[in-house]
Amino acid sequence: MDLNTSLSSLNTNSEFTGRHIGPTPAEQQEMLQTLGFSNFEELMTKVVPKTIFSNAKLDVGDGISEFEILAQLKKTVSENKVFRSLIGIGFHDTITPSPILRNVFENPVWYTAYTPYQPEISQGRLESLLNFQTMITDLTGMEISNASLLDEGTAAAEALVMAHSLCKKKDCNAFVVHPQAHPHVLEVLKTRSEPLGLEMIIADPTTYDFKKEIFAAIFQYPTTEGTVEDYKAIAAKLHDHGALVVASVDLLALTLLTPPGEWGADIVVGNSQRFGVPLGFGGPHAAFLATKDAYKRSFPGRLVGVSVDSHGKKALRLTLQTREQHIRREKATSNICTAQVLLANMAAMYGVYHGPNGLKKIALRTHRLTQLAVAGLEKLGFKTTTTQFFDTVKIKTDKTASIVAAAEKLEINLRVYNDGVGFSINETCNHQLIEDLLTAFNGGQALSFKLADLEAGLKNQWNKEFVRTSDFMTHTTFNRYHSETELMRYIYQLQNKDVTLTHSMIPLGSCTMKLNAATELIPVSWPEINKIHPFAPSNQTQGYQKLIKDLEAKLCAITGFAAVSLQPNSGAQGEYAGLLVIREYFKARNESHRNVCLIPSSAHGTNPASAALAGFQVVVTACDENGNVDLADLKAKAELHKDKLAAMMVTYPSTHGIFEEAITDICEVIHKYGGQVYMDGANLNALVGVAQPGKFGPDVSHMNLHKTFAIPHGGGGPGVGPIGVGAHLAPYLPKHSLVKEAGPSTGVSSTTSAPWGSASILPISWSYITMMGAAGLKQATMTSILSANYIAKKLAPHYPIVYKGKEGLVAHECIIDIRPLKKSHEIDVNDIAKRLMDFGFHAPTMSWPVIGTLMIEPTESESKRELDRFCEAMIQIRKEADACPDVIRNAPHTAEALLATEWNHKYTREVAAYPASWVKTNKYWPPVGRVDNAYGDKNIVCSCPPLDSYQ
Missing domain, CATH: 3.40.640.10 (Type I PLP-dependent aspartate aminotransferase-like (Major domain))
Incomplete structure (x- = not known):
């Protein structure tokens, strides 16, 4: 390139491809030559069967620059109308505290981490998830909680199947659901139950006559129309009939209302979305399932527990870790694999930041504003359907159309019923919102009274059995980090314990831990994307509709499917x-x-x-x-x-x-x-x-x-x-x-x-595809295949490659066999996984799909230098197996162990800490030694206190 280079050749449209793909063209050529090929075409003809290979250009565009993608996407999503949403139905606008937004939601250390199956290098996020579990158990009044599930509807469906599996009554396949459950919860329950042959009876459980045996009853607490009901007596009656009680709850309301664990619930589900997680047109949001300790071996999702490490120090891990579906397969009662960990961590930090008093203040303010709105409605001649409410009310009226139209002019969204209109107040609401809301009910005319005059009359209207009297979130963690300085340091203290893509490649087979580009993620924080209610009127979501239709079209073009x-x-x-x-x-x-x-x-x-x-x-x-x-x-x-x-x-x-x-x-x-x-x-x-x-x-x-x-x-x-x-x-x-x-x-x-x-994260994939374009996407695929074969070639002299195609090549991942090493040296996949931590690497996928093997997937995003570092680490470990196997068996090595006065090993401290010269330049120190899995499964503790209280 010189000063005479033409303008057309300086086009930046394909620049992102070079940013996303790790190996440079020169390095790709070097890797190809290592494999014995002169170009990608030769490699692909040997790897991809001729019967399926396609050279057709994908109809996804030619790629655009990072600068252009943000401008284009901003223009599209600006067609969304960001109204003040009072629709509710389990989704509420919320305030994401800025230190959580910046230091968790937008922080690659938190969003690029993998599932904490290697606990020694995941202690930070495991502690945060333990906080989440503790917060959920405290608020629900239950004994144990998972961390986490996908959304409220699917959490209710998981609870349903769990309850059926626990039922002791033979051939009992019917359950009752309160008709006042959220409509989306009812629909997902219908979807889940029908293929399983379970009969869903929609009826008020408090008046159910038990003429048909049921295995469970599901309540919404408060109901979808806002009513707070007393379920204590019916819960006892249900138990007498051998049925389990499931409650789908509002987490914020539980700071003021009697928790379901105190009125007889066996399983409690819900969504933690209003704890600082944006609406995002429906997701992602972290749901939860809490239950009794006696049922812990039956419930779905992930469970963080406390164990000990090889030095007797307390350490966290995923307890009962092997996922149910891998053990029981077609006999499994859940197929849950993904959780919503990033969002659970946001909700947990929201709880830590506000603490019990802060949460109660937010809830009480929300309730008081709702009371204020109701008082104003009564002044205007409207009557609500209940006096026992938290933040949601319904008004029966024949003026729905005019009220909704007036509200829309004031940029407020209300919930529309067949016989009236309703609203749910949230923490973003204020006096101006209440005044605008009442103005809408007043036909758009100014109010003849002042809100301040109504406030003096506001007082508790709840029956005493509804009022929470028990403490919650009493642990130090929820009562310490309320200043931004303290919270910021706590977040960084936790994240410094974990290995993520910010440290090194994560070579997990079947998991594809590729680059998550910052440009792709920036729009997720835009209000046009994250402040839209999932059930907002379609004329307000035109930008989303365009984005969704275009992403669907692009995915069809990529896969060849019709829809x-x-x-x-x-x-x-x-x-x-x-x-x-x-x-x-x-x-x-x-x-x-x-x-x-x-x-x-x-x-x-x-x-x-x-x-x-x-x-x-x-x-x-x-x-x-x-x-x-x-x-x-x-x-x-x-x-x-x-x-x-x-x-x-x-x-x-x-x-x-x-x-x-x-x-x-x-x-x-x-x-x-x-x-x-x-x-x-x-x-x-x-x-x-x-x-x-x-x-x-x-x-x-x-x-x-x-x-x-x-x-x-x-x-x-x-x-x-x-x-x-x-x-x-x-x-x-x-x-x-x-x-x-x-x-x-x-x-x-x-x-x-x-x-x-999870609509709010769809812009990430849309941006990725649009920036890469047809040529970039193909290049990414070919590079991922090249990188996997390059690693297989380099490691083959040291570890057998288990499976190869007919040309002796692999696809985008390879499986190396550790079973011979286990036989000859008593070193297994777990030992190698832990020793890799001393090098600063996360292990490949262990013992799946073949027991005693490691499955490696490098992705296209890792540079040749990083691939070589990983191969060097694996080769060095194989040499250590011959020369000094104990250094592998004792891994990982913590700073605390290396600084101990006594050192009784046959290898030096330096070999333990710095197994390769390049480790010294960016050393990651595992915070705990090898975690005892068996101890954790036998001694299950799944809530705070965190680790520092044990020391």
Whole structure:
């Protein structure tokens, strides 16, 4: 490049691709030569089967610059109207404290972390999640809570299935739901219960006659219309009949109301969204499930517990860690894989920042403003339906249309009923809002009275049994960090304990920990994106509608499918939704008898769990010695079940990280017998731009936006798992009863609370695709495949590669075998994982899909230098196994252990701390030694106090 370079060649449209992809073109060429290839085309012809390879340019645009994407997106979302939302229904505007916004929500140390399966390098976020669990148990009055679930509707559905699994009454399949539950909760319960053969009875449990035996009753507390009801007597009656009591609650209300644990609830669910997490057009938000300690081995989701490390020091870990679906598979009662960890941490920090007194103040102010509004309405001649309310009221009126129109002129959104109008007050509201609200009820005319004159008459109107008398959040953590200085230091104290993408590559196979670019994430903080209610009128969400339609079109262009639904808010939710679509398709064809789902033995545990939850009978098919689907066994089982065959679930590229040559044959076998092919899209990062599943056989596939399309993992969530389908399945994509634009009228009922799931993070994937463009996306795929094969080549002399394709190559990940090392040196995958911490690396995926192996996925974002560092660490560990195996077995080495007066090891302190020269320049110190998993599972403690109280 010189001063005569033409303007056209200085175009910055493709600049982002070079920022996103780690190896430079020169380094890519060097890596190709290491593998024996002169260019990418040679590599791809050897890796991707000719039967599926596509060289067609994707119709997603040519890529634009980071500067342009922000301007373009701002223009689009500016078509959204950010009104003051009083719609409620479980979603409330909230104030995200600035130190939490800046230091957690917008901080890559918190949003690029992976699920804390390696606890020694996850102590910070584990402590924050322990705070979340403690906050939830204290507020709900329960004994134990998880951290966390996806949304309120799916949390209620998880509670439902859990209650049914705990039921001791044989063949009892009916449950009662209060008709005043939130509409989206009712809809998700309907979706979940029907395939499982559970009967949903919508009736007031307080008047239920028990003529039909039930296993559970579900209450909304307060009700969706705002009423606070006394459930103590009916809870006791339900228990007498052997039924469990489930409460779906408002967390802020519980600072003032008697917690459900004190009136008889067995399971409590809800959403922590109003604890500082933006509305975001429906998500992501961290839901929760709290229950009795006796049920801890039956409940879904992740549970943080207290254990000890190898030095006897208290350490945190995910207790009962092995996910249920991997153990029980089709017998699992939950397919939960992703949580909402980033949002749970935000809610936890909100609780820490405000403390119990601050939360109670916010709740009381919210309640007082609601009372003030009600007093004003009475002055105007309106009557509310109840005197026992927290923040939500309903007014029966025949003036709904004029009131709503007047409110919209004042930029206020109200909730509309068939027989009236309602509103929910939140912490962002003030006196001006109340005055504007009352003005809307007054036909847009100025009020004839002053609010100040009404305030003196406000006093408690609750029955005494509703008033909370028990303390909550008494632990020091919730009563210490109330200044910004203190909170900022606490946040940084925690984050300094964790390894994230800000430190080094996270080479987890099947998890695709790629770059989450700052430019992609900036818009998530814009009010046009994060202050929109999920049920706002459609004329206020036109920017979102455009973005959603364009993202759906781009995903269709990438995958070759005819239609896409963005509703599923995790990969496992995508599996579940995709299978429900197949089920609905057969129902429409009067073939409901088709209920057999074939699943290879190598499948991710969520596959059979999702199939069981969708009402399918799982039949396992074999894999051959190379990890491929055994075609002969598949044909035999498809033939055997041909009259009932509904579907097959297949991961592609395979769970073993290779492109199976027979994928088109597999699809043909299933189609021959009238079944549908579901493709698990976990490994889509190896297909984008080079093969389209919608064209080579599968009928439906989910796409992990938190893997392939750059949404960050956030310490274990959020995730998004939209599904793409063929044209014949498009009419059955999920819909939503509250938003007609959210799906086809003939579709399955909603699988999530919000119509487009975790909508506020969709701009991340849209920005990624739009900036990369067709050429950039293809380059990313080819580079991820190149990097995986480069690592396999470098590590092969030291560790056997378990599976390879017919040309001796892998896809975008490789599996190395540690079993020979276990046999010869008594060193296993866990030992290597812990020693990698001394190098500053997170371990690859351990013992999955093959016990005793490590699955490595480098992604396209890691530079050659970082790949070489990782390979050097792995090679050094293999040498240590021969020279000094104890240094591996004793890992990780903490600073405290290295500074101890006594040192009785055969290796030096320097070898322990600095196993490679480059470690010294940016040393990460594990805060605890190796955590004792068995101790943690036997001695389950799942709430504060945090670690410092033990020392």
